[in-house]
Amino acid sequence: MEIEVIASKRELQGTGASRRLRHAGKVPGIVYGGSAAPMQIELDHNALYHALRKEAFHASVLSLSVDGAKESVLLRDAQWHPYRQQVLHVDFQRVDKNHKIHVKVPLHFLNAEVSPGVKLAGGKPHHIVNELDVQCFPGSLPEFIEVDMGTLEVGHSIHANDLVLPAGVELVAHVKQENPAVAVIHAPKGGIEETPAEPAA
Template sequence: MEIIAAKRELQGTGASRRLRHAGKVPGIVYGATAAPVQIELDHNTLYHALRKESFHASVLTLNVDGAKESVLLRDTQWHPFKQQVLHIDFQRVDKTHKIHVKVPLHFLNEETAPGVKTGGGKVSHVVTEVDVTCLPGNLPEFIAVDMGAMEIGHSIHANDLTLPEGVELVVHIQHENPAVAAITLPKGMKSDEAAPEAPAAPAA
């Protein structure tokens, strides 16, 4: 995915305010061995790109006045109550160095899981993204979480995930091994509770 930007010569609060009034978003690209560069981007184009999940977990091509480089989205500042992007940060990536990125989880086969289909359980997504490290070329857009075999009362933990080749959980996630999804009983039910029988009709 390519993002078009231009170098931003004027800086400061007043200059940023004028940019926003003109439908632009101030930003910065930093990292690697090059100096940070102040940039500006078209607000509407950026706003629609930010609505795509892949924009947040992909190596992007940033085109600044025709010069292209590989970057990751690192931070976005939003207006407190308007759907307006106030500032955006990109970090340069080196294809030979591992990156640390949050990757979204896609939960599959929830409806056919025994704990849901026959057990009446409720699916709980404990987390919706996970921290991984990998080379930029191995970065997945998402990690699949197959819940198809899960019974009621069971959960899937981070170390249970099937990761693409070259992708690893960050060390503290491996050690903590948090739950990412579970199938639980709805409130008020017990695991061996049968559906209540209708009362017998009174004798005539």
């Protein structure tokens, strides 16, 4: 599914110009990377605000249309107001279909409720990380990676290298090397019941 982002070129720059843009319901932004020069842009605040609330917007190659000219980009940063629901600035990076990209992809956790650790032992599933750094060509970028917890016992965990990744997608080198745990089943509160030891004679 292609997500399109509509923007226009921004001529005026500086703090005052950005403030006036925000008052007019617009968000200043920048597009950089590739062989072209960085370009200052502006976007409609409400459309961008709703897009940023969708998980796929953060982990997809987007089609950015600037005054009708389209290019493929990734969202690299979004700055928010400290306490208002307001987007202050966005950064997009151009991508080339022939070059691998490095992206954080969200994890979707499945089947925890039917795992032996939860169903039989009453354990609690715990998600240790919610996204992982991967690399792939833009055309292979997945919206999410599945973490199947269906076989986990109490005290057991799934690590990054255990995950089945989509074709053409691999973990970045430092994640492969560190192999962090991504999910675990904790013992129920109070632990698993044990038979008390016989008192000493």
